[in-house]
Amino acid sequence: MAGSSRFRVSWSDLPNELLERIAKRLETETDVRRFRAVCNSWRSSTTPFKKFPRTPLKLPFPFAAGENSHPKHEGAYFSLTERTVYRVQLPDSKEPCFWLVKIEFSKDGKLRLLNPLSDRQIEIQPEIQMPKVLNTLDYRVSEVCQAYVLQYVNPSKPKQNDEYKYAKKVVVSTGVKNDEYVVMAIDDGNKLSYIKSGDQKWTMVPDNGWRNKFVDVVYVKGQFYGIDLWGGTWVFDSMFERTKITYNIYQGASKRHLLELYNNGELYLVEEVTDKDKIVCRCDDIEIGCQCNFSRTRFKNTAVEIKISRIDKRKEEWVEAKTVKDRIIFVGDDCSFSVSAKEFEGCNGTRVFYTDQYIFFRTEEEKKPHYHDNYDYDYDDNCDYDYNYFECDCCNSSDYDSGRVDNFVPSDDVKLKFRGLHGHNTVRVIIEGIREEISEQDDINELIDRARASVYPLVSLTAATAWAANRESVPTIFGINPACIAIRKPCSIAMSSKSRTEIDEAIFLPKARTGLPQ
Amino acid sequence: MVTTDEKGPLTAKKKSVIIRSCDGDEFLVSESAAVLSTSLKKILEEKEDRLIHLSDIDNKTLAMVIAYLSTHADDGLSDDLKRSFDQEFVSGKEFDVLKYLVLATDTLQVTCLCYTVAKKMADIMKNKLVEWVRREFDIQNDYTPEAEAEIRRLDAWAWDDRQLEDD
Numbered sequence: 199m200a201g202s203s204r205f206r207v208s209w210s211d212l213p214n215e216l217l218e219r220i221a222k223r224l225e226t227e228t229d230v231r232r233f234r235a236v237c238n239s240w241r242s243s244t245t246p247f248k249k250f251p252r253t254p255l256k257l258p259f260p261f262a263a264g265e266n267s268h269p270k271h272e273g274a275y276f277s278l279t280e281r282t283v284y285r286v287q288l289p290d291s292k293e294p295c296f297w298l299v300k301i302e303f304s305k306d307g308k309l310r311l312l313n314p315l316s317d318r319q320i321e322i323q324p325e326i327q328m329p330k331v332l333n334t335l336d337y338r339v340s341e342v343c344q345a346y347v348l349q350y351v352n353p354s355k356p357k358q359n360d361e362y363k364y365a366k367k368v369v370v371s372t373g374v375k376n377d378e379y380v381v382m383a384i385d386d387g388n389k390l391s392y393i394k395s396g397d398q399k400w401t402m403v404p405d406n407g408w409r410n411k412f413v414d415v416v417y418v419k420g421q422f423y424g425i426d427l428w429g430g431t432w433v434f435d436s437m438f439e440r441t442k443i444t445y446n447i448y449q450g451a452s453k454r455h456l457l458e459l460y461n462n463g464e465l466y467l468v469e470e471v472t473d474k475d476k477i478v479c480r481c482d483d484i485e486i487g488c489q490c491n492f493s494r495t496r497f498k499n500t501a502v503e504i505k506i507s508r509i510d511k512r513k514e515e516w517v518e519a520k521t522v523k524d525r526i527i528f529v530g531d532d533c534s535f536s537v538s539a540k541e542f543e544g545c546n547g548t549r550v551f552y553t554d555q556y557i558f559f560r561t562e563e564e565k566k567p568h569y570h571d572n573y574d575y576d577y578d579d580n581c582d583y584d585y586n587y588f589e590c591d592c593c594n595s596s597d598y599d600s601g602r603v604d605n606f607v608p609s610d611d612v613k614l615k616f617r618g619l620h621g622h623n624t625v626r627v628i629i630e631g632i633r634e635e636i637s638e639q640d641d642i643n644e645l646i647d648r649a650r651a652s653v654y655p656l657v658s659l660t661a662a663t664a665w666a667a668n669r670e671s672v673p674t675i676f677g678i679n680p681a682c683i684a685i686r687k688p689c690s691i692a693m694s695s696k697s698r699t700e701i702d703e704a705i706f707l708p709k710a711r712t713g714l715p716q
Numbered sequence: 717m718v719t720t721d722e723k724g725p726l727t728a729k730k731k732s733v734i735i736r737s738c739d740g741d742e743f744l745v746s747e748s749a750a751v752l753s754t755s756l757k758k759i760l761e762e763k764e765d766r767l768i769h770l771s772d773i774d775n776k777t778l779a780m781v782i783a784y785l786s787t788h789a790d791d792g793l794s795d796d797l798k799r800s801f802d803q804e805f806v807s808g809k810e811f812d813v814l815k816y817l818v819l820a821t822d823t824l825q826v827t828c829l830c831y832t833v834a835k836k837m838a839d840i841m842k843n844k845l846v847e848w849v850r851r852e853f854d855i856q857n858d859y860t861p862e863a864e865a866e867i868r869r870l871d872a873w874a875w876d877d878r879q880l881e882d883d
Contacts, residue, residue, distance in 0.1 A: 207815075207819065208854065208855070209811075209815065209853040209854065209855050210855045210856065210858070212815070212818070212819070213819075213822060215822070216818055216819070216822055216830075216834070219830065219831075219834040220818075220834045220837045220838050220841075221838070222834075223831075223834050223835045223837070223838030223839075224838045224841070224842065225838075225842075229838075229841065229842055229843070231870075231871050232841075232844070232845070232846050232849070232871075233841060233849075234867075235846045235867050235871060236846055236849050236850055236853075236855055236857075237850070237855050237856065237857060237858050238858050238859060238863075240855075241867075301873065309873050333868055333871065333872045333873075334871050334872065334873055335845070335846050335867075335868060335871050336845075337845075338843055338844070338845055339843075340842075340843040
């Protein structure tokens, strides 16, 4: 053992600059906060985690002059807001070990709990014993993914229900020079724009003869990538000039999302293919894509197939990935990420969580002004299903539909378990095991009623899980535990309407592996 | 004990220095390796003395640092090899060994090793509960109850329940 007094130094007495050096290597805000909570010297020698850009950040509205120039937008601006997906482990937990929660920090320091895949706030049922405060020091909390959104703020109209509709996807470059940032965003017309720190306005990415129609944009290892409406993938240089890295894809997909799967810079593509995508559109022009938006109402159907592809660099095209193993993939509206399936008991193989479509719910009356770019109506999220209004995320077309989104009729057995939970699939998730957890028939009905009362199945499912969990006196955290959720495997099964029920049954997890608290 | 990192007649001609640990062990190190440490470099520039006594680094830690310096001074090794050596170097070490290492790199001003060890420590602490860190690193919680309560308040997630009120 060391003879010098220096080596009897305890960890709390390490020189400040060394502690600082260690703390600087911590990559997330959560880790730095925990580091600083250990003892006095660890706190005093370090500074809080600094993030750039600091959010919420005020950015100009609209994206392009002339767009949305209606007087009602007077004084409006975008507020760049950050959301973080956390992996939370309950203290001394049995299964389930991890929960994923997406949280948005609002200006007043309060949190909003969101659907991990969309903008939707998770509705907390008043009867559920939800702790008002959750102390992150008591839980193992780690950051999984950062998402950004552009919130439309209009000082003259404080109550705004369509605050997220102007930007479909927002990404921010991080880790550049300390206080510099670049924000790239796809607007509601699928045009891709950017703004740099110091800029007074948004700039459209240079088109150089290519059409500016993007469906997803990501920031991976210091580089912006975008995928356009036709499946062509582009990389942007520092001047936002684009270089195409894959050719177009000649098969339809209702949604396309890019993500980095293994933290190695390699891009993957997750596509949601619906029945309608499989029908070759007669008017599909090879160069400019489908023009008959209305006749291809593919957005009405839920996905029948999930395809995961990787880039074949030599051929410069997307090829179906055969080797994606043991990842749980989340492809959401504001962010896409993946976690290792090994961390979740009962999750073997690859799973994909996805949202079906961008769906705006409106009443019959509110449908009418849509074509005049006038969203200035309070529409009620809880409106009756018959008055749903759907807007396609992909081809920017829209359709009035008075029918159901999903015409799937489950078998009796499935019906019994999941009645009311399956109709409108915002996120196609089914919690297996709820039935097993709740013995009395009354409880099931109560659960189903609650699910019906909510527009978004995930919301009610999540609440229901927490509710079920609460009955077992497990601390309640709202979020998703992938082990609780069975989802469609990413396999290429061409589903006929007959085989559909079968497939949907097959996606449910076996009872023993539900992962719900015992 | 004299340890040498000299490998043969070719390298033997190179200049070398002797570094003595606080417990008296001496290490023969090539000058090219020694100068990777900013403090050793300064000492060598200031005086002709080929014997450097380090009063606050023990023999085990010094042996590790010298192994590190010698590897990084070896021009025959590729950067990739050096990188994997670095990773190997800090893995599986006890926390106290890492502490001695980081203190030694601080004294000797070996920036790249200091970085590697600090990174390793950060990786160890990643995703760990505060209690775990205190226990494993043997750190007393010296916060007053008030200070701790304040920290807990700052680190809490307080849900926005306005939604409920609105409804």
